Amino acid sequence: MTTSDRDNVDAAPKNEPLSPEGMAAEWATMPDIVEEEGEPEGGTDRLMSQEEIDTMLGFSLGDEKEGRNGIQAIVDSGSVSYERLPMLEIIFERLVRLLSTSLRNFFTDNVEVTLESIRSVRFGDYMNSISQPAMLSVFKCEEWDNFGLITIESALTYSVLDTMFGGKRGQPAPRVDGRPFTSIEIRLIRRVISLILSDAEAAFKPLSPVNFTIDRIESNPRFVSISRPANAAIRVELKFDMEGRGGALHILLPYATIEPIRDLLLESFMGEKLGRDPIWENHLATEVWQTDVPVTCVLHETQMPLKRMMNLEIGDTLMFDARPDAVVSLRCGDFIVSDGRIGRVDDKIAVQIVSPLRRSKTTIAAFDTNHLSHSS
Incomplete structure (x- = not known):
């Protein structure tokens, strides 16, 4: 330059x-x-x-x-990003089918329930996103020893109340702002929440039996702190449509709540049926009937000291305390099948059955009944 x-x-x-x-x-x-x-x-x-x-x-x-x-x-990078839980999606799809039937019977009206989304959120961010007024229900998961949250938006709350009080179809429910929910409205919504939790129990039952009980119902998000603000949670959004009326309902499950069944939720699910496969049962029963099992005839049993057993030599005689016409036991493994008497047919030793076979008293139906009584 x-x-x-x-x-x-x-x-x-x-x-x-x-x-x-x-x-x-x-x-x-x-x-x-x-x-x-x-x-x-x-x-x-x-x-x-x-x-x-x-x-x-x-x-x-x-x-x-x-x-x-x-x-x-x-x-x-601070956003919530957690692993997918395949079984959780199947469970809530079953919940949607159960709710569609239960709510139709409850309201005696057509109710369409759809699963909008299942996503991971932070508890604090979700609580800040709730629009007022809203009905918030804290429920306890007894077997998991933790809590969950159900949020009913105001549009769905007033639609449910309008339907239960006989409002006209095809018209949006009137929204009343500036006042809290009355005791009658809370009691009616509590019945709907109990119905939803009952169907949720049925949806979770094939995977892990659990009981959901309503702990309390609030209208202020500050009073429903069931987890720390930074903790992650699963938010499930359900849409309810009652012929022109309806709204959204959110089910929030903190990850700490579903931690006891996390391994079960990570499993891949194949097929639509959750339960016993009758085709496999019939095949197994057919193979069992055609299986050969060894049967042992026990003439007599006795006990003697180990010292005497060690001193036995060739030619020693063991005396059995049994008569020739005494009843012997037929065993299959460690189980006594029946009783009989020793005889001879031609040049072979035979056993004549003298008592009916001892069948097992535990059938599949009895096992299911016993399991249901213990789980309930």
């Missing part, structure tokens, strides 16, 4: 903005000035453009969340 050029740059008015050509010339000559002054190369600070700032922060226009980088990528 010559002395005349430097004088022209210095002589430019400081208050007037430089033209694009002058600004480019100044940026191009700045490294030369730094080198002449003896400073190390690259030691001069310069202003960053808006595009460079957006790139560093990760807020560039048109970028998707998956493609962000920089500071925004660090911020987004």
Whole structure:
């Protein structure tokens, strides 16, 4: 850079903005000035453009969340991202089918229930997103020793109340703002929540029997802190449609609540049937009937000291306390099948059955009845 050029740059008015050509010339000559002054190369600070700032922060226009980088990528890394639970989706799909039938019988009206989404959220973020007024029900999972939450939006609450009081079909339920829910309204909604929890028990029963009981019903989110704000939870959104009326219902299960059955929820589910397979049972029964099992005839049993057993020699005689016509036992393994008497047929020793076979008293139906009585 010559002395005349430097004088022209210095002589430019400081208050007037430089033209694009002058600004480019100044940026191009700045490294030369730094080198002449003896400073190390690259030691001069310069202003960053808006595009460079957006790139560093990760807020560039048109970028998707998956493609962000920089500071925004660090911020987004705090979002909840947990493993999928395949069995949980199947359970709530069964809950939707059960609710569709139960609510039709309860309201004596057509009720359509759909599963909108199942996603992971932070408990604190979910509580801040609840719009008021809302009906919040805390329920306890007895076998899991923890709590869950049911949130009924105001639109669904008033639709349920309007349906139960005989409102006209096809019209949205009137919404009354500025007042809390009355005791009658809470009692009616409590019956609907009890019905939902009952169907939820039936949906979870094939995987893990559990009892859901209503702990309390609140209208203020501050009084339903069942988990820490930073803890993760599963939020299930159900949509209810009652011929033009309806709304959304959320079921919130903290990860700490479903931790006892986490291994079961991670299993892959094949098929639609949850329970016993009758085809396999029939095949197993057919094979059992055709199986050969050894049967042992026990003439007599006695006990003697170990010292005498060790002194037995060839030719010694053991006396049995049994008569020739005494009843002997027929055994299959360690189980006594029947009793009989020893005889002879031609040149073979035979056993005549003298008592009916001792069948097992535990059948499949008796086993199921006993299991249901213990689980209930």
